[in-house]
Amino acid sequence: MPNVHVRTIVVHKAQDIPLVKENYDADVVTDCWQEAVADPQIQVIHNCTPNALHDEINLAAIGAGKHLYAEKPMSLTTAGAEEVLAAAKAAGIAHAINYQCRMNGAVLEMRARLRRGQAGRPLYVGGQYLQESVARKTDYTPRRIPETSPARALLDIGVHWADTAGFVMGCPISRVYAKMYTHHPIRIDPETGREIVVRSDDTTSVMVEFADGTPGSALFSKCMLGHKNDLRVSVSGDEKEFAWHMEQCDRLWVGQRERGNESVYVDRNTALPEVHPYIHLPAGHTPGWMDALTNAMQAFYDSLNGEAYAREKVPYATLEDGVMGNRFVDACLESARQERWISL
Template identity: 35%
Template sequence: MDTIKIGIVGGGFIGPAHVEAVRRLGFVEVKAIAGSCEERAEQKAAELGIPDYYGDYRELLRDPEIVAVHNCTPNDLHFEINRAIMLAGKHVLSEKPLALNSRESGELLRLARSSGIVHGVNFNYRQFPILQQLSAMVERGELGDIHLIQGSYLQDWLLYDTDYSWRLDPKIGGATRAVADIGSHWCDTVQYVSGKRISEVCADFSTVIPVRRKALQRVTTFETSAAEVAAGSETDAYEDYEVETEDTASVLIRFEDGSKGSFTVSQVSAGRKNKLSFELSGSRQSAFWNQEEPQKLWIGHRDKPNEVLLADPSLFAEEARGSIHLPGGHNEGWPDALKNNMLQFYTFIREGRDPASDAMPFATFEDGHRSMRIVDAILSSHQEGRWVKVSELL
């Protein structure tokens, strides 16, 4: 296979990031984009230099030249569009969450298994070079037996009562917000690097701002604040909006092997822009990583000075070197982890590998369904005030 031609569905915050990432590969061409209407799709296609555009994703799926499709739409459309992509016989890379609940994600997984297509979910944090190195260290036993994992994922983009996004609407974003949006990333990342599986959870949610002031003018996630929109208006530009989903959540976790952990997620923590962090405590060493300083891995010792490993291919284990593309000191960050995810996905397709028998070196619908089961278990735990086993969910 020479150039792989693909389509993008969704032109909001994450869609253009996918376009930029795949274009860096050199062997993938973005042939078309579909938006919520033809006018918006045409505008986004012009901005991004994409040849074809559609106001309906189903028209894009009828293009015989398109081999794979990225689903970059809001959460409530993930199930419908992922299903349609697979039924059209095309490979699919979906944004997370895979669906709104584990019932839907389970159906998508069954269809993916039976269709023979390559399926991926954009849990791109596991593709950071330093986390590939940490995974190799854990696999080699350098940390010893890991008995505790703790951390958090903190943001501040919903700190003010004038901050609003479609993610706040449970009909679009789902019944849980902070947990599904960023907690899912934390859970996938720590399970990947530790090799452990979350089996049971106990959660407590908090809605810090129960009533928000929603801007009457459309605001795009992360791009323009509602306060800036209102400042440019001569009239009252807000309406009250009652919030039904959580701003923060604290979760106790148990892993299948009996080890323990905990994490907190928040979208109202001032100054924390995108701080996903965690610490693994092992019988020989500890390791700490913070996504806002992605080139550094802190390694803790009992009987000698602690260390900070900087991302450098010459210092990495052989199995982790393929994830880092520049010499030490040339920082690689979030866009590079996203590109790594695309590289793994499209290399798998280009080499004609079989998703039924070959290991897929990226997050798949298996991981997406596991994530939805964990998210649903966390939501049930908060609602029922008890520990909930992930196995209780389909």
């Protein structure tokens, strides 16, 4: 990343410090996150710690006047997320949450075309986010299936669909009707044979309504064999449909009636002008997941120049979007419990 120097890396275990020092170019390697937050030479904190630490570190970083690039969820609760957002606004810092899927070039192109009205009036938003990592009863690790979390597929991957769909639509989801499924209520630890009671979702299906009234639906699952990292978002309008598939992330599918459907290779020759800064490779050099992450971080650091983040609408996801992610998860959980529509 140009003009960005890694001052400190915080590791989980002290015994990892020598190896990290050997392999990474950082001034300081420590196992104490408080040391990084207190360092006056550090301007930005990237919080990619375990979920249980997010609240404390986010608030500490903001309190120290650091800009914040946070992993999801920004808090374990919606109330906590709102507290973090309020603190960030009061401090006047730049803030981001790592919903990087929206920063794929083809997603940005889809959003730009929708904003120009090329799909006509949106009629329906669809999609899915499917993985296969815990399809079998013995696909258990404490990281994959935390015993204390009430949401899993919904929290881990569903929020990415919700953010990407809301981003391309230009308005957030306003209410949901969700159904959650635990396919393996008892999991088996393959290393110890221990049985683990599971209460979080392996699969969630959800109907949604966006703030402009557009309906939609999506399926999130970590139990769908053959689906490695299968995020899809589609917007069907009365003129065209636009669809994006992350496993073919450089393509934008265009459905139309008067002529043949198109699979548009999104490069600088086909993309709209505002998308050009986020397309770095020549045609045929396929971008991937890392390119979206790079776009998100580069946009974040660019916004620090002259404090542009305080004056302009930024393309990357902010903590405001993080609060919406928390609200989406909570609303889906409540909807599944009550079996009715719940507003965010």
